Amino acid sequence: MKFKREPREELELNLTPLIDVVFLLLIFFMVSTTFQKESEISLQLPRASDTETESSQDRIEIVINAAGHYFINDQELVNSDVATVQNALYKISGGKRDIPLTIRADAQAPHQSVVTAMDAAGQLGMLKMSIATSRSTD
Template sequence: MKLDRIKRRSGGTLILEITPLIDVVFLLLIFFMLATTFDERSAFKIELPKSTVAKTKSTLKEVQVLVDKDKNVYLKYTNNSGKSETEELDLATFVDFVSEKLETSESKDVVVSADKDIDYGFIVEIMSLLKEAGASGINIDTNSTK
């Protein structure tokens, strides 16, 4: 073997110096880090993902806002006797009614269940009204693709 012959001729052990190799790799790393251009526009290309996570079970403590295809808004909540009730709301009285139900609710979390064809602006408006009403957490209900 060639390495054995080198050992025998020099009489000592063969030492492989890797320090220069590490230096070269480090310099290449720095070069590529500095030479890379980052496309800031790619941060704004949004593709909404499908939900592959299993649906979490909602509790009776949560208040639920339902929005159908015609933008009718319903509030589903648990009354004082423990029964679930659903009422249709208009946006004018939405904040007052939801804040009243959140005060009596054990949880200040709200689940929004909206039709998939509802435009994004309307859902954002609903979410801002929920924050104004005192909701501490807003969850979007989705269907699992599994």
């Protein structure tokens, strides 16, 4: 018996389905991935000057001690309400909104006391408000 040998076909590996699956996975991950953009806040920081331009008569100074008591131009207020601070600021400024206002707070003063002073000045529409700090000697 003589068997006839037929030529064998060469086996080939078809890569088309594999490429299709990889392509679909790539599309899936691209669509389902969320990219978060880091937010940035653009600030213009204030600059300090070393010169004294206004006399002490033309400025208002709010001092807040460690206990949270208010002193406006060296006069202590009877209580710490926003309305009291606002009335005192209005009386001293005479209704003028462009008088410079400086807030000096003790480092141990409650944060709410500083916010209350800023809120009272903001409700009056004070245009020139600054917070005084001291330089560290490190």
